[in-house]
Amino acid sequence: MPVHPIPPLDTLEKQLVVLLRERLLETTASFEPDTDLYTLGMDSMAIMQLLILIEEEYGVSLPECSLTRQNFSTAAQLAHLIRAQSGVAAP
Amino acid sequence: MWPAAPESRRVPFLVNDCFVLAWDAFMRRTRQGGHVSQSVVETDRPPDLAKLRGALDRAVAKHPLLTASPRRHWRTRLPYWLLRSGAPAAGLPLGLWRQQDVPESVLPDSRPTTDIQTLTQQIAAGPMESAGVPYNARVDVAALADGRWLVVLTWSHLLLDGKGAELLFTELGQLCEGVDTPAETAALPAGAKISLVERFRRTRPAMDHQTGLQETGVPSLGGPRPRPGRAFYEVVTFTAEETAAVRARVEQTVGALFPFTFYVASVARAHDWVFAARGRQPPGYGISVPSQTRKRGARGPLFHNHVASLFFNPRREHLGTMEEAAAAMKAQFAAMVRRKVPESFNAVVELMMPLPAWLFLGIIRLQFKGELCTCFHSYTGQFAPEMTRFAGSPVLNGYHLPCLGTPPGTGLFFGEHGDRLNVTLSWREGVLTPAERRLMMARLRGDLLGQEPALPH
Numbered sequence: 001m002p003v004h005p006i007p008p009l010d011t012l013e014k015q016l017v018v019l020l021r022e023r024l025l026e027t028t029a030s031f032e033p034d035t036d037l038y039t040l041g042m043d044s045m046a047i048m049q050l051l052i053l054i055e056e057e058y059g060v061s062l063p064e065c066s067l068t069r070q071n072f073s074t075a076a077q078l079a080h081l082i083r084a085q086s087g088v089a090a091p
Numbered sequence: 092m093w094p095a096a097p098e099s100r101r102v103p104f105l106v107n108d109c110f111v112l113a114w115d116a117f118m119r120r121t122r123q124g125g126h127v128s129q130s131v132v133e134t135d136r137p138p139d140l141a142k143l144r145g146a147l148d149r150a151v152a153k154h155p156l157l158t159a160s161p162r163r164h165w166r167t168r169l170p171y172w173l174l175r176s177g178a179p180a181a182g183l184p185l186g187l188w189r190q191q192d193v194p195e196s197v198l199p200d201s202r203p204t205t206d207i208q209t210l211t212q213q214i215a216a217g218p219m220e221s222a223g224v225p226y227n228a229r230v231d232v233a234a235l236a237d238g239r240w241l242v243v244l245t246w247s248h249l250l251l252d253g254k255g256a257e258l259l260f261t262e263l264g265q266l267c268e269g270v271d272t273p274a275e276t277a278a279l280p281a282g283a284k285i286s287l288v289e290r291f292r293r294t295r296p297a298m299d300h301q302t303g304l305q306e307t308g309v310p311s312l313g314g315p316r317p318r319p320g321r322a323f324y325e326v327v328t329f330t331a332e333e334t335a336a337v338r339a340r341v342e343q344t345v346g347a348l349f350p351f352t353f354y355v356a357s358v359a360r361a362h363d364w365v366f367a368a369r370g371r372q373p374p375g376y377g378i379s380v381p382s383q384t385r386k387r388g389a390r391g392p393l394f395h396n397h398v399a400s401l402f403f404n405p406r407r408e409h410l411g412t413m414e415e416a417a418a419a420m421k422a423q424f425a426a427m428v429r430r431k432v433p434e435s436f437n438a439v440v441e442l443m444m445p446l447p448a449w450l451f452l453g454i455i456r457l458q459f460k461g462e463l464c465t466c467f468h469s470y471t472g473q474f475a476p477e478m479t480r481f482a483g484s485p486v487l488n489g490y491h492l493p494c495l496g497t498p499p500g501t502g503l504f505f506g507e508h509g510d511r512l513n514v515t516l517s518w519r520e521g522v523l524t525p526a527e528r529r530l531m532m533a534r535l536r537g538d539l540l541g542q543e544p545a546l547p548h
Contacts, residue, residue: 026386043472044349045382048428069347 003057006088009079016075019053033076038069047072054078060086102156102172104249106437107384107396109444109451111248112161112170116448118496121317123519126248127219129211129492130256131326132475134240137198138232138482139267140185146266146482147182147230150259153266153274156394157183160225161249168445172250180224186214186231198234207233207241211492212321214245227251228259242481252396253491254383257475259393260489267482275392290438297435300427301458304404307375308459312365313500313522315461320520324492327532329539331510337539344417351470351505352424355380356416358468358503359405361535365527375406376465382433399433402464413538456498467495467502467517474508493517503535512539 006012013033021027025040050072055061060082071081104112115126151157158180159172187201188210195201204210210233219226227247234240244263246256265272285293329337341353359376366373381398385391401424409419427433443451455463474489490513495502500522504515516532523531537544 024386043383044351044424045428047348048425051425052429064346067346067348072348 003059006058006060006083006086009083012079012082013076015057016078019057020050020075023053024049033079034074036073037075038073042072050078054082058082058086100174100176101162102159102174104161104170104172104444105395105397106441106444107252107398108249109170109448110400110440111252111396113443113448113451114496115249117317117452120449121496122319123317123496124215124322124494125219126494126496127215128246128248128253128256128494129215130244130246130253130260131490131492132242132244132260132478132481132486133488134242134481134484135238135487136484137234137240138242138484140187140232140482142267143230143232143263143482144182144185146263147185149182149266149271150263151182152179153271154393155179156250157227158224159227159250170444170448175224180226181222184219184221184226184229186217186229188213188231188233190234190236192236193234198232201234204233207235208323210241211243211324214243215322215494219245219247230263239487240484248396248494250394252381252383252398253469253471253493254385254391254397255393255395256491257471257478257489258391260481261475261478262393264478264481268480290442293435293438294442295435296430296432297439300402300430300432300435301455304377304402305458307377307404307406308373309377309462309464309499310366310371310373311462311465311497311499311501312362312527313497313519315456315498318497318519318521320497322492322494323518323520325516325528325532326490326492327514327516327536328488328490329512329514333540334507334510334512336541337512340539340541344414345421349421349424351380352420353413353417354470354505355403355420355468356405356409356413357535357538358466359403359420360410360413360416360538361503361531362466362501363405363410364534365523365531368527368530372407375404377459377462378403378405378466378468379464380468380470384433400436401427401433402436413541461498463498466499467493467504469493469504471504471506474506474513488513490515495519497522 017033021031024046027040051062062085066081071077111126118124118126155174156172159174161170162173163170187198188204189198189201191203191205204213214231227250229245231243244256244260341350345353355378359378380401380403382401384399385397403420403423405416409416479486489508490506491504492515493502493504495517497519500519502517506513533544
């Protein structure tokens, strides 16, 4: 069972931005869902921590085949992925 | 933490500084020198020495920790840096060297040396102290016979980690160009106050992890007996084409997101080959891997050690192929992060902080029959990516020469500069024979490139 229900896409994007900002990345005021996470220093440890945070927060375990650079490039991409994997229909 | 006020002369050690302090104490007690590492930048022309001397002067004035001494509080027994009082000391020591066959006119006032290996040993064996000042870093410039120039930054691991050394290198490079940004003075965030019971509770994942390692042990090629001796290094730089092939193989094997788990697997198999050549097949190994804890995207503080420790446990059943080994290391990485083992390990170190530094590793050695780990490994990514020039010269390559003691006696360290992968093999005198060294590097190269290794004769 998810700890939090999967919110609509725009809300989920905002929640992920907050989660990344507070827990993992040093961000600037211009950090938005479309900001490239790799330019902010996203690395292996941060990605693994993020995977676990997503499990803890939303109860979604992302499968191996979805762990691509593309899917972890922005908060927006991640939000799409989480919703797709959780079985929630598109907004 | 940085000094809260200019008059404050005490700067507390952070938790992971204490882990390194334990290594430093162990190495000194066993006559293996201090925990002093080196980082190297290669250029194709001589650095501007006038600019460099100015930068070294300014660095000492700007960063008083570069001349601070480690002390312990008489009552709490917690370690701290004692800053020097009075006027800043002279700049960081600068040594000038030239390889044999290079005329002294190329680098006036330089001392001769035979090769890079000897040069780094000569620098590391020399005192960091100069004119009564306890410097925690020094710089040496060397002209090589093949036309290359080396700038070697020698640094105390008590004060810096590898990333910090890159940041210090970058800082010196900027000072050479007259770019003098304000020094970091903000206090690092203090940890939340927690009860002793909670502190012990947080050590549980690390203690369980260590217990698991005991099942296989952590045999090292150096063996459990500490032995004095010189530090040796071999740096292998892969071509751009080879590096591209390695990256493609990493992505194919473990995906693009966790490349270092592939490298840990390659390090395990390279060591396993040498054990096999000695007629041994240990049930498993323990590989110590630091992981940066600087918040991603931040420039990060120059000073202190900002790392968490991961102890991988490749077992016999994992080591059949690179694919199996890499998959196992990736699974172990996920399990360690999930169980918060790195944070728990820091909780253990925090509890040990007031204890004598030598006792810390003494307890671990007791647990592992005199051993500490099988080897060290790190993957530091791009070397100082923002530093394209140093003292007026374009930077051609950059890599670390991490120092280690026996046990374990060996380490394999990966990093990149531009489109080329650098691998540094560090070992202590007497730990590897030349044939074993060739064997280890042949296995490593074969595994990285996906080729059957050409067996050395």
